[in-house]
Amino acid sequence: MTPFSGDRLTDEAMKTYNYRVSRAWRIVENAFGILQERFELCQKGIQVQPKYIDNIILACTCLHNFIIGGTSTESQNIASVSINLENDNNMNNTLDGMTVREMYKDYFKSDEGSIPWQNDIVNRH
Numbered sequence: 001m002t003p004f005s006g007d008r009l010t011d012e013a014m015k016t017y018n019y020r021v022s023r024a025w026r027i028v029e030n031a032f033g034i035l036q037e038r039f040e041l042c043q044k045g046i047q048v049q050p051k052y053i054d055n056i057i058l059a060c061t062c063l064h065n066f067i068i069g070g071t072s073t074e075s076q077n078i079a080s081v082s083i084n085l086e087n088d089n090n091m092n093n094t095l096d097g098m099t100v101r102e103m104y105k106d107y108f109k110s111d112e113g114s115i116p117w118q119n120d121i122v123n124r125h
Contacts, residue, residue: 004105
């Protein structure tokens with residue numbers, strides 16, 4: 001997901017979108033860092049067909065949780081998120097990136113998608 005550029009940050013919704021995308025990016029980067037340290041497979045580019053990547057990452061995540069003593073509920077939650085993302089990706093393939101970004105921007109500011117403390121952090125700067 002592409003953030004709004006600095007000269008286009010005209011409203012709080014855009015700033016909130018950028019904050020949430022940036023935060024998600026950091027979390028994903030940290031998670032992949034953990035997987036890279038634990039599994040040699042993730043240390044270099046995974047040489048498989050793209051259709052297998054999601055299952056490989058899901059399997060590594062489940063194995064990691066098992067190794068650290070995670071519960072089966074955690075693995076089920078990860079599988080659920082993976083399925084939801086797959087469904088979202090199928091929908092997003094029919095939309096252009098700008099439209100999807102606007103949809104997320106609006107969602108992050110909606111009652112359903114808003115996080116209570118996000119406005120304090122976004123308005124801090």
